[in-house]
Amino acid sequence: MDARLRRVNKEITDCKNDKASNVQIELIDNSPFHLKGTFQGPEDTPYEGGCFDVDIVIPEAYPFQPVKMKFITKVYHPNVSSASGAICLDILKDAWSPVLTLKSTLISLQSLLCSPEPNDPQDAEVAKHYMTSKQSFNDTARYWTHIYAGGPEVSGAVKGSKVTQDDAEQDEIAMAGLEKAHVDQFESLGFPRSKVIEVLRRLNYRGANVAKINEDRVVEELLK
Amino acid sequence: MSSDYEYSDDDGDYYDEDELMDQDDQVANHSADSAPSEEEMDIDAFDLPTKGKQKSYHIESTTLSKHDLERAMDENIEYIAGIFGIEPEVASILLRHFEWNKEKLTEKYVDNPTGINAEAGVSAKPNPPRSTTSGSSRSTRRTTPASSRSKKSLSVEGPFVCPICFDDTQTRTLALACSHKFCTECWTAYATNKIRSEGEFKTTCMAEECTLVATDSFIQSVLATDLPTFDRFKELLARHFVSCNRKLKFCPYPECAQTVSCPAAASKFALTTIIPIVNCGDEKHKFCFACPIEDDHRPLICSVSKLWTQKCRDDSETANWIKSNTKECSKCQSTIEKDGGCNHMTCKKCKYEFCWVCMGPWSEHGTAWYSCNRFDEKESVEARDAQSKSRASLERYLHYYNRWANHEQSAKLSMDLYAKTEKKMEEMQLTSALTWIEVQFMKKAVDEVFRCRMTLKWTYAMAYYLQKGNEKELFEDNQRDLEKAVEDLSELLEQPIDTETIGALRQKVTDKTVYVQKRNEIVLEDSAQGYLEGRWKWNTPVEGFD
Incomplete structure (x- = not known):
């Protein structure tokens, strides 16, 4: 054989x-x-x-x-x-x-x-996030684990603490690994915020990808 | 080629490049006993004034065959093996690890032989992860790592299951000194993959984190049935040796196995004064030892030739053209090319109406249409100055570039011409009394024209970068004389050949060929001398010049 x-x-x-x-x-x-x-x-x-x-x-x-x-x-x-x-x-x-x-x-x-090795990164954006704010990175990683890998719902520090409406929204964006400006941009076109976050997250609208993904493409996805 | 040629001297020169210059004369003696090249013989025949003297544009080099190269490697290995009393195979692995730098190896090895052995993969790292397989028979391994490095261990206790292929029917196993046993088939597949796919001559033990390097004899034993792969292994070793030695280069021509040694070109500093055009013994395999430009780029040194080829490739000149031939609409900044018509321009984009001559708004021209009387106003004078400067720079470049390209083109065409003439000559041999040898003057002339056009081509690149002054003028005088002679000879070559006039033509062509050859010598010799004397000054910053 x-x-x-x-x-x-x-x-x-x-x-x-x-x-x-x-x-x-x-x-x-x-x-x-x-x-x-x-x-x-x-x-x-x-x-x-x-x-x-x-x-x-x-x-x-x-x-x-x-x-x-x-x-x-x-x-x-x-x-x-x-x-x-x-x-x-x-x-x-x-x-x-x-x-x-x-x-x-x-x-x-x-x-x-x-044990991540942020000094030898594959994804520079994520590595930057890891280096600048470990806590925020962990929140996003946990959120992704929940969404994509069937991990437990994100709880504790973020949702449990008393935060204002705006802060909570911002956290939601940050946890999805997105930029508030991008979410605002598409929200201003009249789409609900949660839908925008969901679509942008699915398209991985982050870092260098922003330049690669056409805005029309995002709108198309939003209209689906 | 004499056998006492010492390759080993160079290793220290990585750190002291200037020292290299001292060794030039040493090598010059060696090439003297090699047969004179065809070119040298020709020159002797025509009895040029440079006869007997070493021409300064000719850079000495020697050719090494595959065998010579192996012997050079062996000499290094034996030297190290002799000093430290170690097996040649071990010395070879150590040398490869130190990129064939004997001095560095000697220095480090004296300080810490155990550490270096581990680093180079000669002996196992201290506290190897799987050192539990201890046996009294292997206790001598540490003290004499060389003698028992690779050995066949017959499997004795129960059926052996190779940890790689999980085959328990294998009876033949092999292990390096680290005793990590694998079946011979896996070793063969592993070594073949390393050599063939990865092009790697360093084959380490297959066990995880084991850095022990297989010796050449071990590789040979696992590749016993696959000689082409073992040959490839030896070739990889030779390539590594050559790449580690700045005085050596492989002949870049396909299928050519020769190596050229050119000690004069081994330092960066030397390259500001010489152009190391060498060949591997075959006259056609001519190449620059120091840079990847395919041409014989004499008389221009490598770094400036590189500037020129880059400039020619760059589209910066396109931008220059746009700058010279177009203007921007003073209202919307669109680029406009005027391709005819009068000076009353209307921008296609913003419909702004202006005068092409003074760039001012058309409405202010009043009734003085078609003859701009506002021409001398300060603003428009300045605008035109900037434009003409840019145009002058472009024209200067084009002057040199056109001639550079023209010589290249002409050189190619003269080869075509030769092919045609050759056919005619063959016919003439049949119809006239001329012998084969008598019609060969044509080939010699065409070869010379080709060579000179190459020189001329690069003299234009050189002139582009030379600073204005007497030196440049003298250079251009030589260039002009050569060009004139070459064009005359080219014209002769174009002349119709018939039986009646061939005798006279032959005489003329032969005379002219000698003259052209002499002019070419002068250009090359003078420029080479100029480099040595530091006579050439560039109009642009060049590496190695102040």
Whole structure:
């Protein structure tokens, strides 16, 4: 049997038998070389309670070349692209070793969520947010975990404290990772604020993306 | 090529570039015993005044074959191995780690051999993550890391399951000194991937975080059945060696395996005075040792040639054209090109009516239509001054550029002409009494014209950047003489050839070729001398000049 196929099959079986690690690997289509990995957000982080899906592509020369992984679930993290899910992690590039497995790589991703490396960012906007205000970053990350990864509803500090109507709205925008000016801009066209936030968040209307996304496109989405 | 040529001397020069200059004469002796090139022989035949003397525009270089290169590497390796009493294979890994800088390696290795061994991957890092597989038989490993670095370990206890392919039927396993065992098939696949896909000569142990580097003999043993890949591995090593050594360059021509050594061009400082056009032994494989410009860009030094090629590529001149040929509507600032008609302009965009000559509003012209009498007013004079300055700069550039491009074009055309003439000559051989050798003067002439046009081409780029003054005038005199001679010869080459006049034509062409060659020599020699004397001053800031 093809060495690569044997190895991947063995890895999938091993992962199924190992209940302790909380890492799952499933087939996406009929190919054993295109998989979906799933793991839980680590405890005591803004990702706690979330369930994160990772797209896995096994290259031709595996295991002598690193696997290709990217997040399917949207993650608000300095080393993960908020738009594409691309991951910046050394073992997926030059620090790869053939003895690493899909499972150990997914566990490494899990620990990447625990310990972000903002100095080597994949998403500069998110990294900036992390560096300037850890608290606000955590709120946004938790909010994204809730919205995209099925994490618990955001509670505590933000919603529990007595804040004015305006502050609460602003927090809602900040947590979605958006700019108030952008939300105001589309709200002024007569769309309800909540709808604007929802659409802009879905389009990932942030940072460099703002220039790429045509305003007409946003309006089109809003009219749907 | 003499064998006592020391490559090793250069390593220290990374840090002291000026020192390099001292070594030039040493190498000059070596190339003397190589056969004189065709060009040199030609010159001798025509008995030019420079005969016997070293021409200052000719930069010495030597050619190294694949074998010479390997020997140079081996010499370095043996030197290090001898000093520290280590295996050549270990010395080789250490040298690669230090980018073949022997002095730096020696210095660091004396201070901290254990640390350097670990850093370079010769021995395992202290406290390796999986050092639990201790055995008394391996206890000697630390003291003599070299002798037992790579060894075949036969699996003895139970069926071995390779941690990479999960195959338990494999019986042949291999491990580096770190004892991380994997099956031979995985090692082969791993090394092949490293060498073929990643182009990496450094193959580390496959275990996670193990930085031990496989020796060349280990690589050879895993690639025993795949010699092309092992050859590629050796090629990668040679490429690394050459890239680490500033005196060496591979011949850039496709499929050419030669390496050129040009110690004179190894320092940046030297490049302000010389133009290292070298060849790898094959006359056609001529290239600049120091820069990627494909032409023989003599007599212009690399840094200024780069400025020129950049300028030609830039669209800054497009902007200059727009500036010279258009004006802005003084009301809405749209750019307008006047393509005919009278001076009464109406802006297409804002419908502003103005006079093209003075740019003032048309309404103020009253009845003096079509002849602007407000021409001398201060404001319009200033506007026109700015415009003519820009136009003058453009015209200056175009003057040089057109001639530069024209020589390139003419050089190409002369090659076409040669192809046509050659055919005619062949016919003539059949119809007349002339022998093959007697009709070869044409080829020589065309080759010379081509060479001179290349020189002329770059003299225009040089003249563009030369500061005004006597030196530039003398340079341009030489340029003019060469150009005149080349154009005369070109004209001769265009003349119809027939059997009656061929004798006279042959004489004329041969004479003219010698003359042209001499003029070319003068231009190259004078400019090269000028660099050495610091005679050339540029009208733009150039790296390395004050």
